[in-house]
Amino acid sequence: MSAPPISDLNDRARDVFRVVVESYLDTGSPIGSRTIAQLSGLNLSPASIRNVMQDLEELGLLAAPHTSAGRMPTEIGLRLFVDGMMHALEPSAEERAAIESRVSQVGPVEEALAATTAALSGLSACAGLVMVPKRELVLRQMSFVPLSADKALAVLVSEDGAVENRVVDLPMGVSPSALVEAGNYMTAMLSGMTLTQARTRIEREIGEERALLDSVARTLIERGLAVWSEDSDRRPVLIVRGQGRLIDAAAAADLERIGTLLDDLEGKQEIAHLLDSASAGDATRIFIGAENKLFSLSGSSVIAKPFRGLDGRVVGVVGVIGPTRLNYARVVPMVDFTAATLARLMS
Known part of the structure; x- marks a missing residue:
């Protein structure tokens, strides 16, 4: 109806x-x-x-x-x-400043997105959501640090300055010089490439026997790229902050519904699909209760707005989830403002 x-x-x-x-x-x-x-x-x-x-x-x-x-x-x-019938209420100067201050913080983009989502959650008294496309790391430098006879730490420095570590298994009998050789080769040959590009390049070089590496160094490089590529594939595309704000005094009387909602939030892939459906066009999308099957049991509403990068393409969706009785007049403009702020971050 x-x-x-x-x-x-x-x-x-x-x-x-x-x-x-x-x-x-x-x-x-x-x-x-x-x-x-x-x-x-x-x-x-x-x-x-x-x-x-x-x-x-x-x-x-x-x-x-x-x-x-x-x-x-x-x-x-x-x-x-x-x-x-709703009369929108624009965010106050204090609310705008709270959101903008999180976007301008120094550090990886993911940290700014998470901080901004947390700010939106606090201001709206809802759970904040932001979805961004998978962003592959771009290599700047890579090295291997021995941990034991059969383990090493693969240290990757990306172009944005982020440093991450992963443990890899070492081939039997690997020498310290082989670790150095593998790290030097990756830094020299693969710097500026994404992990996918690097893996393709290595496979081609080794397949055509153009890589001047011994078998141990080859194995190290292959394993290092494999663990990083696998990790990149698993990177979350959805950040959720402020789930605890969904449990207020009114919600306490309906714990079953809140439990269902929190379970829904654990299924991040399903929520990502929902937010992805909001990425078409520029309008703010409002899903109320059973209008979306995902939240039909919990009786929740989602307000979502896409944001674009410098080239005009949609690069993410930001929004909130809360009870159907949330303050739409206040929260919808707040989500709009957050999307515009994130667009500047991604430009």
């Missing part, structure tokens, strides 16, 4: 509907006609409000979780509100 056009609602229905939705987004609880009459300033009697709420319920926009508990918006109602 889809939401009716906002034009189908008369002014009275819109006013009552807005009060119900805004109350729910603020408290997470249904609201009754008597409370609306007392607090809303609509100048309507409880009976009139009940009649309007009944009409809205028949349209599928409101629901009564219990017989006498008042009304709350359905997911269809939330969609109508977000698309047709």
Whole structure:
């Protein structure tokens, strides 16, 4: 069932509907006609409000979780509100500064992305998400440091200055000079290449017997590139921060739903697919509850926005996940601003 056009609602229905939705987004609880009459300033009697709420319920926009508990918006109602009635609230100067300060920090891009996602999580009171494409390391220097008779540390320095280490198995009887030779060869021949490019180059050189290496050095290089390439393939493309913020006072009453949501967040590949679907076009995508099968059980919403690099291509998607009652008017512009900030980082 889809939401009716906002034009189908008369002014009275819109006013009552807005009060119900805004109350729910603020408290997470249904609201009754008597409370609306007392607090809303609509100048309507409880009976009139009940009649309007009944009409809205028949349209599928409101629901009564219990017989006498008042009304709350359905997911269809939330969609109508977000698309047709919401007034966006731009991030404050302090919120913008908090996000921008994380992007400008010195260090690898992944650290800036993680820090920015954490800032977005804190400001939105949701879990922050950012997805970036797999980014292969580009070699600057590589060396082997002996650890024992059969183990060595493969030390890789990438072009962005990051240093990472991995343990590799050594061929039997390897000498210290072979370790030096293998490291020197990789630095001289493969600097400036991605791991995939380096592996292809080595395989071709060795296959055509053009590499001036003994068999031990060849084995070392092959194993070193293999462990690094395997690690690169496993690099996460999704960063999630602030899962703990999903467990608030309102959520404590529905621990089963929160448990389901946290389980969903563990399945990063599925969330990556969801965010990837948001990368087409420039618009902010809002997925509310069962609109996406992944979060149909947990009743969660995702707000996601792609960001682009200097060449105009989409290089990632940033967003948040939270309960369906999150503050869309505040969070949507915040996600938009974060995406624009990350675009500058990636340019």
